Amino acid sequence: MTPYQAYVIDLDGTMYRGDEPLPFARAFVDKLAAKHIPYLFLTNNSSRTQEQIAxxxxxxxxxxxxxxVLTTSIAAAIFINQQKPGARCYAIGEDGLFDALKKEGHRIAGDHCDVVVIGMDRDLTYEKLSRACLEVQNGALFLxxxxxxxxxxERGLEPGNGALTSVISVSTGKDPIFIGKPESLIMDQALKQLGTDKASTLLVGDNYDTDILAGIHAGMDTLMVFTGxxxxxxxxxxxxxxTYYVNQLNEWLPHI
Incomplete structure (x- = not known):
């Protein structure tokens, strides 16, 4: 087996579960660092900033x-910038989303918006959803x-952002552009940030429908871990x- 030159690593269910680190996560990253192998944590969680996740x-x-760290909030803000620099955005989300939008030069607005973008929001209200629906109905790009x-x-499987997004989709009859895994948008950005190509980079994750399919769709090798x-x-x-699977990350350590 040819050693991989870089790793893209999921967080929730791969490195930790909630606020609890998963077994061998530290040893896995320590070995990458010791071998001077670049790695990028890629998460569909939009709620935290890069600094908060680090x-x-x-x-x-x-x-x-x-x-x-690369989050879906950062990738969404970059995508919006490619469509319309300095866009007026109606955003539903937490610190990570607002921070990313502002860093890319977008404006947070309450009406007459170019874009509606929704991320995980644990303070979600009916009014936020209503405003988002109205903006989408008025022609805003829906992300x-x-x-x-x-x-x-740590409590089990809780509702994710896709479940929240479905409220807007059902109400407006419009499907959003999804940014995160398994979509190619965020995988392209991850490889660009690492500076490596698909053939030399391994994607590691626990969720088949997001992590593993993201790698498969991108033409990358994948390592599935059954901890999430x-x-x-x-x-x-x-x-x-x-491409490969392990029950826990320690089983892959000899291959790094």
């Missing part, structure tokens, strides 16, 4: 700098940071298998 990982003993219908936490959303029992019925 601080969370460091608190768990997992090596991370802000530049080692969603990701389509995850659940997110793994997708259980091993589902493996035999998967339509396209990951």
């Amino acid at each position: 601080a969370k990982l460091e608190h768990m003993g997992i090596r991370c700098r802000p530049e080692n 969603s940071t990701n389509g995850d219908v659940t997110i793994p936490t 959303v997708t259980p091993y029992e589902r493996y035999p019925s998967l339509p396209e298998k990951p």
